[in-house]
Amino acid sequence: MSATDTPPRPLLAAEGITKRYGTTVALADGRLTVMPGESHALVGRNGAGKSTLVSIVTGLQTPDSGAVAFDGEPAPPAADRDAWRRKVACVYQKPTVVPGLTVAENLFLNRQPTGRGGFLSWRRLRERAAELLDAWDIRISPDAVTADLKVEDRQMVEIARALSYGTRLIVLDEPTAQLDNREIERLFARMGALQESGVTFLFISHHLQEVYEVCQTVTVLRDARWITTASVADLPYDALVEAMAGEAATGRAGQGPEAAARPGPPADAPVRLAVRGLTGSRGAYADVSFTIRRGEVVGLAGSSASGKVELAETFAGLHTPTAGEAELDGAALPFGDVRSALDAGVGCVPRDRHEQGLVAGMTIADNATLSVLDRLGRFGFVGTGARRNVAGELIERLDVHAEGSEQQVAALSGGNAQKVVMARALASDPKLLVLINPTAGVDVKSKQSLLARVDSAREDGTALLVVSDELDDLRRCDRVLVLFHGRVVAEHPAGWRDRDLIASIEGAHRG
Template sequence: MALLEVVNVSKVFPGVRALDDVSFTLQPGEVHALVGENGAGKSTLIKVLTGVYQPDGGELRYCDEPVSFATPMDAQRSGISTIYQEVNLVPLMSVAHNLFLGREPRNRFGLLDENRMNREAAEILGPYGVTTDVRRQLGTLALGAQQMVALARAVMIDARVVIMDEPTSSLEPREVETLFGVIRDLHARGIGIIYVSHRLDELYQICDAVTILRDGRLVHTGQLAELERLRLVSLMLGRDASQVRKEGATAFEADQHEGTGGAPVLRATNLRSRHKLHDISFDVKPGEVVGLGGLLGAGRSETIKAVGGAYPLDGGEIEVDGRHLKRHSTVQAVKAGIAIQPEDRKAEGIVAGLSVRENIALAVLPRMARMGLVSDAKIDEIVDVYMKRLRIKASSPHQAVGDLSGGNQQKVLLARLLATQPKVLLLDEPTRGIDVGAKVEVQTLIDELAAEGLGVVLVSSDAEELIEGAHRVVVLRDGVVVGMLTGAEVTTEDLLATIAAAAPEDKDEQ
C-alpha cells in the first residue's frame, strides 16, 4: 500500500499552469527524489501536499484514503512534516523552546516544565550532532545547526512523511553525513521521505526513486538506480543528448569571433565564498560571450553576483581591463564597468511603479548630475536612444514599466544597464519568463552587444540557449568548476555529459 499518492493533480494560477496532470507515489520507507529546474513545479507540488494550496484538479491519497488538507497545520497533524531550505523557526527563542514549540511539556499544575524540556531537548538533538546548550537562542547557532534543529522538530511529531527541500544547502560536510545518517534511520523506520535537491551525488547516494518535473508536467518517475546521470540531466533540461549536436564552436561564425582576441576585459581568479563557491576562475575577452552552465544550485547566480559585488566573498581577485578591484562592492564594480542583470527582474531589477523613462535613467542619474541638478533634455535623449536601439514597445517613455510585457520589461532593464556604458555585462537568465518572440529579440541583442566589443557572461538553465549563445561554457557543480567547453566541445551533448559526470574523489577537500 502506498503511503502518499498524488493522482492527476493540476494547479492553475492566473496565466500559468503550475501543475499539469501530475501523478506521484511515495512508498513507506522510501527516499524519493523530486527534481526539476526552476519553474518545474516542485515547490507548487510540495505546497499542494502540505495544504498551502488546494489542487484545481485530481486528488491526494494518504494511507490509501482520499485526503484534503485545508492548512499546513492539518497536514502536520496527519503526519506530513516539511523542512524548508530557509529555517522557519524563531531565532530569538531558545533551541529547546523551538524544538517543543506548541507542544511544551507541562507539570501537574499545567505549567511549563522547563527542566524537563531542556533535558529532553538535549537527548533528542544528540543524534543530530547538535551538542550545544539548548538554552541558547537559536539565532546564535550556525545555520547548519539550526537546520538540524528544524529536522529534529519535524521528525519528533510522529511524522510518517518528511519533505526535505534542499536540506544540505547550508550544511558542512560533517553535518551532511549526520543528515544522511538520520535519513537512513527514518528509512529503516518506514518513514517516507521526499527529497528535493539539485546535487546529483546526493541523490544517487541516498535516494531510492526519482520523479522529474519540467514546466509543471511529469516527465519521468521510477527507480533512480535504473536512470543514468546523463539521462536524468537530459530529462530535467528537456534536451535529448543523443540526438542534439551543435556544429562549430559558437552561435557566431568562427571568423567573427577571431577578431575578439586580446587581453581579457574580465578576469575572476579563485573566487571563494563559504558553502557556495570554491576557487572559481574564468575570464572574458572583449566581444566574447562566456556561458556559465550547470544545474540550479551549482553556483551560477552566486558567481556573477560575486563578480558584480552583490555576493560576499572570502577570497579571490577580480580584474576589469587589467585593474584589480580593490574593494568588493557593487559601487566599485559599477565604477569599474561591470553591469549585472539579476535573475528576478521584478524583485531585484525593474521598479514596476516607475515609468520606462525613470527606470532607464536610474543608473545614470549620479553621472549626469551637475551641482545636484540633472538635465531633463539629456535624460530624454538617452532614453530615446535606448528605447529605439532595444526596440522597446511602450505607448510612451512615461508608461509604467509594470504595464509592459515581460519581454519589454527585460529590455528596459537591459537599457538601464547599457546606459552606464559598461565593459562587462553579467546576464542571469535573461530570457526567463518571456514569450518566444521576445526571447529571440533578447538573444539577438546579446549577440549584437558582443559583436560591438562588450564582454558578456551568460547564465541560462536552457541548454540550447547556452550552447547557441556562448563562445565558451564554464560548467559548475556545487560551486566548483568541473569543466570548460571550448571550440567544437560547445555542444549540448558535452554540456550534459559534463554536468552529469561523477564528482571527483577529492570533492570534499575543495
C-alpha cells in the first residue's frame, strides 16, 4: 500500500456492544469488524454471546450501549426493516423459506411484481427470479417447488433472496449442520464464487475445521466478551480452542488423553442387538446385518443418501422395514411404533432436537421425563415431587446449565438443550441407545460432556449405535460400519485413519 492509499473501511463494525436481560448479561463487550469480501468466522461456546451479537448486527435487537456501523455509516433505525435488509441478512440453521411455494415466489415474497390493473404478473416474477439466479450463478430452476430442493439449494435460495435486496453481507448460522461432506464441499465452493463476486460472509460454526477451511479471519467470544480477532492462517488450532475455552487445550475432542485406546467389550459379552437382512422401504437401506454386544459402541457412517439415518430411526420405531428382523436381548424388536420400541428398551437422541427432540413450550422437567411418565405416578397421574426429583437427577447427571428444572427448554442454549434430549433418552435406562448426530450444533465443552455420556452408558452395559457425520463422535466407537447406497460396505475397528474412513464413505471401496 502506498502512502497515499487509504485502508479499506470495514463493511461491518460493531464496538462496545452490551446487552442485558434483567440481571442476565448477554453481552458485556461485543466487538466485530468484518472487511469487504472476506469470510469471517464468529466462534465461541454456547452462551458466549454469539446469537445476541448477531441479532444486534442484523437489527433484530437494539444494544443497551455501543455502536454498529456499515461501510462507515451508522446502522439504520431499528424500525426500518427494509434499510436493514439492504445492509445485512442472516441465513439461519432452520430454513425460513415457505416449502409449498416455488423458488421464484420465495425470492420475491411480499414484493411480487405486478402488471396491468395491479394484479400479480407471474411472467415478470419468473423473469426477475431467473435474472437474479443467473446473475449470481445459482443453478436452481425458478419454477422448482422449494420443498423438493436439497437443504443446500434451499440455503442458496435464501442467500439469493438476501442479495436481491442489495445487501452484500450474509450471515451463515451453522450452515453445514444438515449437510453431508459432498454437500458441504459444494456449499463452500459456492461461497468462494460469491466472494469473488463481492459478497462477504459472517460464518458461524461449532465445527472448527470448517473455520480453517473456508474463513480468512476469526473472532472469538467467551463469557459474553470479545476475546480476540485474528487471521485464521496465524492462529493454530490449539490456540483457538484455548481462546474459546479459557483453558489450555489438551487436544481435539476425541484425540486427547480421553481417546486413548479402550478395550472393547469382552469377546464373550452377550449380544444385545442382532440385526439380520434388514431392508428399508423405498430402498433406503438393503440387506443390513450386524450385531452390537453389551457395552459396545458401534458407529454408522456414510453420506446423507447412504441410508444411515433411516436405518437408525428404524430401531427407534420411526420406520417399518420391508424385510429382515432385529432382536434386542433375544426378543423381537417391534418396528413402526415409537412407544413399543421405547417399551422394548430403546432410547433415542433424534437427528433434529428442534423438531423431533424437544417440546418447546414445556419445561426441562417435562421434556426430560416424557419417556418415563408411567414411573412417576399411578392411574395416569404424574407425581409432581417424583417428576421434579427425577428431572433434578438428570440435570445434574448431564450437567445441564439452567435456572432449574422448571425453566422452559426454549430458553436454553443449543448445547444445554441437546443435553436435555440426551437426558430423556437415558431416563428409561435403555438396553439400546441410538444417537443420531448427537453433537450437531453444540459448542466444544457441551460436545465433550455429551460424548462423556457415551462412555458412561458403555460402562453400564448399554449397547450404543452412533450415527454421525462428525469424525470426533465416531472416534468414541469400538468399530464403525460404513453404508454406501444403503448397504454396509466396510467395517473399521477402533484406531482407523481419517483418510481410510472417508474413502469408504465416498465409495472408494468400489475400486
